[in-house]
Amino acid sequence: MSEPETQDARTSGRRLLGGVAGVLAALAGLGLAEGAAALLSGVTGPFLAVGNRMVDAAPGQLKDFAVEHFGTNDKPVLLGGIAAALLLITLVAGAVGVRRPRVGLGVFAVMSVVATVAMVTDRSATAGTGARLVPAVVLAVASLGGLHLMLAALRGVPAASTPGSTPAERSLDRRRFLLAAGAVTVGAVVGGALTRAYGGLAAAADRAGVRLPRPSTPAPPVPEGVEVGVKGVTPYLTSNADFYRVDTALKVPDVPLDTWTLRVHGMVDKELELTYDDLLARDLVERRITLTCVSNEVGGPYLGNATWLGVPVRELLAEAGVKDGADAVRSRSADDWTAGTPLDRLMDDQDEALVAIAMNGEPLPLKHGFPARLVTPGLYGYVSATKWLTELEVTRFSDFTAYWTNKGYDAQAPIKTSSRIDVPDSFARVKAGRVPVAGVAWSQTRGIEKVEVRIDGGPWQAARLGEADNKNTWRQWVFPWDAEPGNHRIEVRAEDGSGYTQTGARAPIAPDGSTGWHSVTVFVA
Known part of the structure; x- marks a missing residue:
């Protein structure tokens, strides 16, 4: 083999190792940052924070496309796309960084800044800015530091007789590279272990301990004959496991009961702030209501029928005292998602809207809104069925817009026959x-x-x-x-x-x- 061919082979091999170094550095940074976020309450890790920002920035037409083509798999598809893009970018950045380390490190620095902005502005995070910056710092130090160490080893040191040699002509410091790569890999593993150990939902334990009271007003028995007796027809009552889920949360919000309250405020005479125990202590009513998502195409699957247990919204609004001129209620979720509901639909004593705490005889499943959610008959969910509910603000439609109305959807959306x-x-x-x-x-x-x-x-x-x-x-x-x-x-x-x-x-x-x-x-x- 000729000398030029040998140098070409060396260059190609180092670029490949550089690509591996880029991926390992990114995994270490992400792993440790996600682990740090798991240790902190109310902090979103970089991966989901970036995904959340993409969801929020996406136009309504893109959302419609995703739901139409991927259905309830739209979130895994988005996260998979982010992961694939990250893999490609870090692979290329590492390979380029063998000869031009400033370029490789610059790419990682830009990605760290993007992730930091996403974490600091993430609407699902509840912690202060200082806590949100902790995983951002961990991400930058681990990823940039790890990449720098591995690229330095790949660039090697010049022979004594050739101080001006290029990276391809220098001797690869294999031991140094393996030590750096090993340390970075350990960081990724430690971060993954922390995320696995502490990244679970604290609300799950709270939910398991809930004992539901009997409803003051139970739903009447299901009439005989609601089922037509044909195999393959959708069951009359939809199980919690089979009930559709369409929302913007890439990760189910973690809402522990000890920090949760429902605030009723705005154009009211008296603000209310209710704990979960306060809701349990009230007269609870049980209703069977079919919910439908506006994303449901003709013949689509995004609807389900369940038995809901909760407090009538009209009772809470009456207790707070609605002021003249109000025509809407803006509801807010724990991850800062908003919806606007016509006030008259929430005050209706015939089609009772509920602050629901249970679904089909058990506390709300985490993915369906635990601790509490809105259930409003006759309106598509994007204006009526806020999950992980934290606020009911009495207001006017002319004074606000909500999440999906900002993307071009109608402010009032009665379900169509x-x-x-x-x-x-x-x-x-x-x-x-x-x-x-x-x-x-x-x-x-x-x-x-x-x-x-x-x-x-x-x-x-x-x-x-x-x-x-x-x-x-x-x-x-x-x-x-x-x-x-x-x-x-x-x-x-x-x-x-x-x-x-x-x-x-x-x-x-x-x-x-x-x-x-x-x-x-x-x-x-």
């Missing part, structure tokens, strides 16, 4: 003869009075409805179809209690919910 075919699936193959077509329909606060099905654009035919529970819950339905061989298109529409028939005009989820008839295509053999 809709229906869905659960069985058969689209593109299913079924046998000729009697085939049950079945699903669910919903129109919260109005109820469902009729569901109709049509085949291949023919006449609309009435389906059989399951028994009605209340006007704030969905209804199952079934249509017995005499299926003939061939390809067929099945459509469904619903009529609500006001006499309105669901429109077939297609509209996207933005700015106030999708519309259109759900349809499936099946092959009959």
